[in-house]
Amino acid sequence: MQNNDNTGRYQALHSIGGEASEGGAEALSINPATGELIGRFPAGGRAEAEAAIAAARHAFDSTLWPKQPRERQLALLRWADALERDLSSLADLLTRTNGKPLQQAKGEMLGAISEIRYYAGLARHNPGHAQEVAPGEVSVMMREPAGVASLIIPWNAPAVLLIRSLAPALAVGCTTVTKSASQTALFTAACMAPLIADAAIPAGVVNLIFETGYEAAELLTTHEDVDVVSFTGSNLVGQKIMAAAAPTMKKLSLELGGKSCCVVMPDADIASVAPKIAAAALIISGQQCTAARRVLVHESRLQEMKQALAAALSEARIGNGLxxxxxxxxxxxxxxxxxxxxxxxQSFDIADEVVLRGAPISGPQGSAFLSPSLIAHSDDNAPFCQEEIFGPLLVLEPFSNEAHAVQKANNTVYGLSASVWTNQTDTAWRMARALRNGTVWINDHNRLFAEAETGGYRRSGIGRLHGYDALLDFCEVKHIYQNVGVVGLG
Structure with missing residues (x-):
């Protein structure tokens, strides 16, 4: 990653086997708030993916990286320290490439740095187990790195979503090929730069490529030398990755979107809950898979919630994240x-009521502003209640009792996250257990931690990232058996 001081613009290059590469046509990175050019990167393709996979395969097969947990820990700690030193400039670049408010970008960077350190600790604690299955017969289960991991990273939270895959993959001893989203390529390059420059990490352990098409991504899901695919993105693309990976039976770690419900019980304080739900809906401008999308509220509080949510959404100040x-x-x-x-x-045309009608907001040429919308609807089978719309739209739906709320909330092909809002602890836990989601928050939303696994039920994905169980997505479990006998017994 280079900053050209003559122009003030950034330039990123592929990193393959420890060497910088310019392969591919020049692509541009544009600030979505201003339409201004931020910098350039090479749009690679199949050739760059082939070379990166070969470098990762060679590093896994011919270096001690998979067998050196202490060295892996130190490498991750050095990376975290380097990112912490550059926190301000990285957050600024994250906002310029992604558009999110600078304070959110700083928070994301702090969370990502914390997560690297969390996995640095786990690099030295990835144990299996052993047991005597019969007299003198010992079975040992060892967790080993799976091999080469391809990581396909989205643009909406490019620091955390990179690190929650890359850090556990490196912690367990995998070698890696990261393909960045084109929109945030410059940020990903800057974030990975200290890791790529670390001379103590063998060449080929960490590879980074860019593209604006799909050739490289396709190869990363089909190549015989790739053992694990980690992807965060849409369900449709996730289905294609599953199909592409099937012939080679790769391990898959997939987080594939959601349609998060906020279930507001009759006793909730609407005045305090509504602004929190509005904030949960507008995180990354509604472009987060755990963002609040549906608000299920008891019918006795529906009108009150309409007014409070519309007011909270209307008060959001929209502009340049800087x-x-x-x-x-x-x-x-x-x-x-x-x-x-x-x-x-399209949702306006069929909703029971348009409570708040958003609209595109004019700005500099190339900018992408959109104000939030709120609709009310009773039929949870409507397309906008079922399909993930990746932007600032909230759907308000009434329910009559707990069972009705659970039925409506679970009427979805997704199952990533949900929240329950109530002052009654027993109600909160009863509802949380009934909701079929990988994460359920109580009186909060979008609270994610390095230590707590996240992932989805049903079409929201396979596997878990964050937490200790994320290591399993990048490991194989090997059973080693020996009959050693028993002293004095034959």
């Missing part, structure tokens, strides 16, 4: 904004 007053930045690019706006407009 401005301190901004609550919500742009969507990732103008093309995505236009697609999301088209989906939201």
């Amino acid at each position: 401005e301190a007053s901004t609550d919500m930045g742009p969507l990732i690019d103008a093309e995505s904004r236009d697609r999301v706006w088209g989906e939201i407009e």
